[in-house]
Amino acid sequence: xxxIKIIPLQFSAVEExxxxxxxxxxxxxxxTRLSTRPFDMTPYFNPVRSQYNANEIIQQLVTxxxxxxxxxxxxxxxxxIPVLKYIFGQAYLGGSAALVSGHRLHNSRYGxxxxxxxxxxxxxxxxxxxxxxxxxxxxxxxxxCVMVSTTYVEEMDQKSDIFCHTCQEExxxxxx
Amino acid sequence: xxxxxxxxxxxxxxxxxRDSLSNWFIEDGYTVDTAEDAKVALKKIExxxxxxxxxxxxxxxxxxxxxxxxxxxxxxxxxxxxMTAFASVDSAVEALKDGAYDYVCKPFDPDAVTHIIxxxxxxxxxxxxxxxxxxxIKSLVNVEDIIGESEGILNVLEQVRVVAETDSTVxxxxxxxxxxxxxxxxxxxxxxxxxxxxxxVHCGAIAENLMESELFGHERGAFTGAQYARKGKFExxxxxxxxxxxxxxxxxxxxxxxxxxxxxxxxxxxxxxxxFSSDFRVICATNRDxxxxxxxxxxxxxxxxRLNVFSIDIPPLRERVEDIKLLSEHFVKLYADQMNKGxxxxxxxxxxxLQNYAFPGNVRELENLIERAIVIGTGDTVQLxxxxxxxxxxxxxxxxxxxxxxxxxxxxxxKYDWNISQAAKxxxxxxxxxxxxxxxxxIEKGS
Numbered sequence: 001x002x003x004i005k006i007i008p009l010q011f012s013a014v015e016e017x018x019x020x021x022x023x024x025x026x027x028x029x030x031x032t033r034l035s036t037r038p039f040d041m042t043p044y045f046n047p048v049r050s051q052y053n054a055n056e057i058i059q060q061l062v063t064x065x066x067x068x069x070x071x072x073x074x075x076x077x078x079x080x081i082p083v084l085k086y087i088f089g090q091a092y093l094g095g096s097a098a099l100v101s102g103h104r105l106h107n108s109r110y111g112x113x114x115x116x117x118x119x120x121x122x123x124x125x126x127x128x129x130x131x132x133x134x135x136x137x138x139x140x141x142x143x144x145c146v147m148v149s150t151t152y153v154e155e156m157d158q159k160s161d162i163f164c165h166t167c168q169e170e171x172x173x174x175x176x
Numbered sequence: 177x178x179x180x181x182x183x184x185x186x187x188x189x190x191x192x193x194r195d196s197l198s199n200w201f202i203e204d205g206y207t208v209d210t211a212e213d214a215k216v217a218l219k220k221i222e223x224x225x226x227x228x229x230x231x232x233x234x235x236x237x238x239x240x241x242x243x244x245x246x247x248x249x250x251x252x253x254x255x256x257x258x259m260t261a262f263a264s265v266d267s268a269v270e271a272l273k274d275g276a277y278d279y280v281c282k283p284f285d286p287d288a289v290t291h292i293i294x295x296x297x298x299x300x301x302x303x304x305x306x307x308x309x310x311x312x313i314k315s316l317v318n319v320e321d322i323i324g325e326s327e328g329i330l331n332v333l334e335q336v337r338v339v340a341e342t343d344s345t346v347x348x349x350x351x352x353x354x355x356x357x358x359x360x361x362x363x364x365x366x367x368x369x370x371x372x373x374x375x376x377v378h379c380g381a382i383a384e385n386l387m388e389s390e391l392f393g394h395e396r397g398a399f400t401g402a403q404y405a406r407k408g409k410f411e412x413x414x415x416x417x418x419x420x421x422x423x424x425x426x427x428x429x430x431x432x433x434x435x436x437x438x439x440x441x442x443x444x445x446x447x448x449x450x451x452f453s454s455d456f457r458v459i460c461a462t463n464r465d466x467x468x469x470x471x472x473x474x475x476x477x478x479x480x481x482r483l484n485v486f487s488i489d490i491p492p493l494r495e496r497v498e499d500i501k502l503l504s505e506h507f508v509k510l511y512a513d514q515m516n517k518g519x520x521x522x523x524x525x526x527x528x529x530l531q532n533y534a535f536p537g538n539v540r541e542l543e544n545l546i547e548r549a550i551v552i553g554t555g556d557t558v559q560l561x562x563x564x565x566x567x568x569x570x571x572x573x574x575x576x577x578x579x580x581x582x583x584x585x586x587x588x589x590x591k592y593d594w595n596i597s598q599a600a601k602x603x604x605x606x607x608x609x610x611x612x613x614x615x616x617x618x619i620e621k622g623s
Contacts, residue, residue, distance in 0.1 A: 049283075055192055069200040083194040083259075085283045093202050138205045145616060 002038070002068045004028060004131065007035040008056070009075040017074065017095070019126050027128055027163070028175065029136070036130035037089045041077060049110075051080040054090040054099050070134050072098040072127060079103070088150070089126045091133035098130035105153060122153060132167070138173045140167050183207040183224070184298055186218040187243065188232040193282075197230065199294070214238035214246075221250055228296050232282075233260040233267050241271050248275045253303065255296045259284075282473050322355075322362060323506045326496035332359065332488055339486045340366035345438075347423075347483050348461040350490030353540030356461035357421060359490060363459055364417040372416030375456075377409050380422035387430050392437075398447025410443055413456035415616065422458040423483070425468060429474065435479045458483065493535040495543065500530050503539060503592060507546035507559060518556050525560040582617040585610070594621050 004024060008014055017034055019081035025032040037058075044052045057073060065071040070090075079087050079101040088105065091098035105122040110112045128146050145164035150156045163171060184206045186197045193211040201208045209226070211217035215238050221229070229247060233240035246258050249471040260268040268279035277299070283516050322333060322477040339346055340363045346354045357376070364368075366375040382390050389398070393408030409418060420426075426434070437443045442453045460483055469475035493500065504522055506509050522530070547564035586601065592598040598609040613619075 009551075055196065080283065082190065083196045083283055084190045085285050085287075087286065092199055133203055139203050149290065151290050 003033075003066075004030050004032040005035045005065070005068075005069055005071045006032065006127070007037060007039060007061070007064075007071060007073050009073045009077070009099075010041050011074050011076050012122075016120055016123070019120075020127065023124060023161070024127060027161075028131065028133045028171070030175065035071075039073070040043055041075070046080070046146070049080055051078045054079040054081050054087055054101075057100050058090060058092070058097050060096075063094040063101065064094065067123075070131060072076070072100060072121070073143065074100050074102070074127065074130055076102050081099055082115060087131040088156075091130040093133055093138070095135040097135055098134045099132050102128045105156075110153065117158070121161065122156050124125070125156055125159065128161055132163070132171070137163075137170060140164060142166065179258050181210070182227040182300060184293075185211060185217065185220060185226040185229045187211045187229065187235065189215065189234075189239070190232075191235055193259075195234070200289075206294075214240075217243060218246060218250075219483065221247060221254075225251065226254060227300050228255045228257065228293065230257045232443060233258055233264050233271070241267060241274065244271050244276050245274050247288075255300065257292060270438070272521045286412060290587065291375060301454050303389075318362070318365070319323065320359065322409055323503050324499040326491075326498065326499045328491035328496045331500055332490055333362075334595040335488045336362050336366065339363060339488070342420065342486075343367075343369075343457050345457070345483055345485045345486075346459045347466070347487045348459065349465070349487060349489065350461070351538055352463050353538030355539050356463075356490060357419065359488060360417075360419045360421075360459045360461060364419070367417065367457070368413065369417050369457060372413075373535045374417045374419055375409050375413040376419045377613075378419060378421045380425040383387060384427055384430075388424065392429075392445055394446035395448035398445070399424060402447065405448075407443070408439055408445065410454050410456065411452055414454040418456045418458050420458060423460040424462045424464040424466060424475065431479045435476065435482060438479075438482050466577075482502040493538045497531060500535075500542065501527065503542055504530055504546055507543050508550065511547045511550040515550055517549050517550055517553075519553060519558060521557040523557045523559045526558050526563055529560055529563055580617070581613070585613055585617065586619050589614075589619065589621075 006021065006024070008017065008018055013107060014034070021032045021034060041057070042054060042161060044056050044060075046053055052075070057079075061071050079090065079099065081090060083085055086104060087101070087102040089098065089103070100123070102119065102123050103109075105119055105126070107110075127148055134146050137147050139149040140162040142148070143158070144160050144162050145167055146159060147153050147163065147167050148155075148159045150159065178286050182215045184201050186194050186201075186208065187210070188197075189212050191212075198210050198294075198514070209220060209224070211220055215237060216231070217231075220226075225342050231240040231243055235243065238246075240258060244258065247254055247256055252275070255277040256267045256275070258276050259282055260279055261282055265279075265281070268276075271279060278288055279295055280292060297302060322329070324330070324333075336359060346360075346363060348359050356395040361374060367470050377390065379387070389402075389406070389408065391408050391410055393406050393411050394402050396402060396405045404537070438458060441455065442451055444451055466484070469478050470477045478590070482513045493503075501522075508519055508522060511517075530542070537544070545563060546558070548564065549558045553559065553562040585599075588599050588602050592602065596607050596610060600607045603610065605613075
């Protein structure tokens with residue numbers, strides 16, 4: 001594997017991402033870069049649901065991933081896949097692209113005071129989790145592992161941003 | 177990593193739904209397949225057992241409701257989850273009446289679908305556990321269920337009946353494979369302790385240095401690696417039966433320890449000071465003669481007398497030949513059912529071969545022979561060729577020396593194509609003697 005590319009898709013807090021680059025690089029032992037390539041999200045907007053179609057965005061991201069690279073899009077927009085009301089992120093197991101949304105990770109969305117540190121932590125967990133899938137990791141049952149499946153933010157706060165020993169070993173094999 | 181043994185089939189005519197759900201479930205470690213309509217789904221369901229099937233209520237051709245009904249006729253236990261739009265909730269309710277497990281409205285809340293699948297998985301796990309428990313209950317031993325009508329086994333069963341009602345210590349003597357543990361279970365299951373487990377210690381299988389901890393348990397830090405306190409078998413057998421298999425293999429040192437516990441019913445864990453007491457009944461088994469071992473100084477006399485309150489001797493299978501037929505038929509039915517085979521009978525030659533065999537490995541050997549025969553056999557009857565010893569079985573069982581001589585001469589004549597000179601030479605007699613033997617036994621060419 002030669003590179004992990006993170007591409008902001010209507011995501012303003014780019015400085016946050018720069019801090020996360022070294023953490024992600026360290027977790028996956030792969031060079032991680034920020035891509036500044038423009039990406040138009042308009043075609044993926046679904047007016048009926050007022051959300052953006054994650055499947056279609058990922059399909060587009062795959063075409064720009066490049067050989068042996070993983071690309072992960074990050075956005076502030078609300079994402080959906082046709083069968084689900086919303087998603088925090090999406091990736092195909094062993095695929096080359098992943099997608100993460102910070103839209104539902106804000107405390108304010110749940111009537112609580114905004115907490116930038118907590119938001120940033122959640123975003124990092126989402127990024128590592130979806131990238132984990134893109135590298136071929138399945139969901140994990142070990143409490144605290146970043147690969148634990150989460151469907152609401154409270155669950156996300158209960159897990160860490162690191163892989164458990166088993167997932168770490170599995171990842172090492174997958175990336176070898 | 178999550179690895180489920182469960183399989184899911186997603187039936188939906190929309191590719192995006194199939195792909196999204198399939199990806200979702202694969203990440204959770206399920207085995208997933210998809211079908212775009214009911215026809216494809218039914219083909220896949222007939223070829224493979226899916227634990228959970230998600231069906232969109234609106235499908236081209238046969239709709240989801242009809243598909244649900246068809247699935248229930250193929251496998252009633254399959255969990256069907258109906259996917260529906262809000263507009264068709266009434267139809268989803270109809271599906272529930274037809275045996276569907278649950279329904280979800282599209283688009284799903286990720287949390288809701290996760291919970292439904294987890295609950296369905298738990299439900300499958302529970303019914304699998306239920307089946308396994310039912311099997312275990314079936315395998316509990318009733319005296320009436322022990323196979324055999326020979327005098328030897330009937331004697332044993334009568335002794336089991338008598339001793340089960342008491343709380344006496346029992347020694348079961350018998351060769352390897354005669355069913356000592358089965359008899360121990362029968363005693364336990366017919367005793368007042370049957371509501372507690374029978375705790376088994378295979379003394380011969382436990383290393384000498386681990387035996388103490390195995391029997392008495394140990395406290396945390398009692399020795400290197402003892403990170404946690406652990407109950408021993410004496411403690412676990414409180415209120416129950418302790419079955420000490422192969423008691424003859426335990427060391428002299430451990431014999432002293434066991435004797436002390438049997439006398440006081442009190443002990444301490446390894447590395448601990450706290451005294452525990454336990455109310456257990458001891459049944460032990462041996463394939464060696466403990467009395468002889470006592471004479472030879474290999475087994476403590478005091479422990480022998482403590483254990484030898486009631487003794488049951490199980491005869492070897494060769495001494496109860498009349499049970500071979502019944503046992504064989506029992507094992508044929510047992511393994512044919514387990515392997516879903518139609519084998520129900522034992523052929524005449526196979527039955528004769530079994531009757532004539534000495535079974536040094538006793539009932540265990542007979543059971544293995546039949547299991548093997550069911551595996552390799554075809555048709556509804558166990559044939560001689562399915563048994564591993566047919567080459568020995570065709571040998572005639574002559575009673576007298578004359579019979580033996582008759583058949584031997586006949587076979588040598590056949591071997592040398594009735595060339596008298598060669599046959600006589602091979603037999604070590606002259607031609608005249610051979611002629612007289614042929615006449616005596618009325619052996620004819622071509623017979």
